[in-house]
């Protein structure tokens with residue numbers, strides 16, 4: 001059995017970032033990834049292939065609480081979900097690390113403060129080439145360094161929107177974007193600023209994903225080995241159940257086993273919980289590290305809504321994700337509880353409508369899909385969902401993964417939607433803004449839309465109420481760590497990837513110390 005200093009399972013935002021951080025140490029590191037390299041092919045940038053035919057969605061079946069099967073929106077590749085992500089790389093707000101009262105209850109505090117994570121946010125922003133502008137977002141937490149790259153400029157229609165929002169008294173800001181765009185030197189820019197970014201893989205490897213900026217830099221070190229198509233199905237422990245001794249892999253051929261002084265799980269929130277639960281043994285009868293019955297619980301994935309407004313003028317924007325709005329993040333004059341974040345999503349195209357929600361296209365029969373797409377301005381609204389113990393991942397004896405989820409904070413979600421709607425109406429009255437009508441297409445992401453999955457193995461100081469300690473080591477095992485979004489005690493209302501990356505770097509420093 002091959003033995004390593006560190007075995008990392010999963011190569012996404014958590015695992016890929018950790019690999020890069022540990023690689024220069026010279027320690028023997030094994031990366032195990034169930035997926036393969038995502039092929040670079042013309043289909044990377046085809047809306048038909050990506051959004052209608054789901055070319056890069058993994059063919060897996062999960063079940064909802066009622067036993068109904070569904071295909072989750074998961075992506076098993078080197079780089080994980082970041083291969084398809086929108087690369088909106090936000091920090092959580094400072095307040096998100098404390099206890100926050102919401103309409104539906106308490107969003108719990110993290111066991112570390114924002115200040116503890118701040119240096120790692122700064123490092124993660126550097127590793128992932130984040131472009132942004134400090135000082136514009138009214139809820140922005142303090143930062144010890146400027147963004148490593150200037151904000152991505154707004155295209156004319158979005159600049160107009162920013163100007164109109166500002167004129168209406170709001171504070172839009174340049175959203176933090178992880179794309180390797182050099183606007184000052186276009187011929188040498190890796191990113192070509194295209195319309196097929198959010199939800200697509202980047203054909204030219206200019207998106208700041210965990211393959212390009214995590215795994216590949218790690219593999220430049222001879223001490224790092226990557227095994228693809230290596231699905232970890234079980235972790236086995238010593239007789240006392242105090243340490244993981246064998247990592248069992250189901251690959252292309254026969255079963256293989258690996259050993260690591262340290263074993264780090266980073267399979268994404270649902271699959272990390274699944275792996276621990278299906279690694280039950282005599283010493284861990286309810287699942288590995290699950291004496292507290294917390295593994296799989298507190299699943300979150302954001303109350304998200306995609307909103308499309310039709311403007312009278314065509315919206316010719318290619319890369320639309322440059323604007324954000326956090327004026328309602330912590331509430332509003334008429335609502336004392338947090339509402340959430342508003343940002344742009346990738347520009348819609350007609351085939352996407354067919355792929356996403358065919359029946360919605362009947363909402364505006366007088367508009368052809370093509371015309372709608374040309375006029376669309378697309379927003380993404382995120383409200384924080386609360387970590388409820390009954391929202392959870394469970395695994396049957398047959399290995400079936402069930403996701404039980406009841407929405408929380410629906411009132412806040414509804415109000416955020418209403419705010420954006422009323423805000424656009426206000427903009428319509430602005431003489432400089434030529435919207436002739438609004439036709440919203442509301443697209444509630446169902447449980448299958450698990451892009452922002454988090455929770456399931458939260459870290460904390462109380463072994464009875466958490467799975468991991470402050471270093472994200474399992475309370476019950478000496479050498480088992482978790483570094484993906486499953487560690488989140490709460491999810492805030494901004495996108496989760498940068499926080500997973502930053503926390504991974506923080507845990508990475510702890511591991512470097514431990515392995516010295």
Ligand SMILES: Cc1cc2nc3c(=O)[nH]c(=O)nc-3n(C[C@H](O)[C@H](O)[C@H](O)COP(=O)(O)OP(=O)(O)OC[C@H]3O[C@@H](n4cnc5c(N)ncnc54)[C@H](O)[C@@H]3O)c2cc1C
Pocket residue numbers: 009010011012013014015032033034035073075076077078079080081082084085086087088089090198199230231232233266267268269271272275450451452453483484485486495496497498500
């Ligand atoms: C379409 C889309 C758009 C998104 N947009 C944004 C955005 O703009 N901003 C943002 O912050 N976030 C965004 N996200 C979310 C973001 O990608 C995730 O939060 C982040 O990637 C989670 O990191 P992770 O390490 O927890 O999991 P992942 O990145 O998913 O990595 C998990 C890895 O583990 C592997 N794996 C799973 N099970 C096993 C196993 N048993 N054995 C071996 N390997 C295994 C998987 O194949 C995968 O590579 C988006 C996600 C999607 C899908």
Ligand code: SF4
Pocket residue numbers: 179180190191192193194195196197198200201202203204205206207208319
């Ligand atoms: S906008 Fe840039 S990073 Fe995004 S897909 Fe296009 S080239 Fe790649």
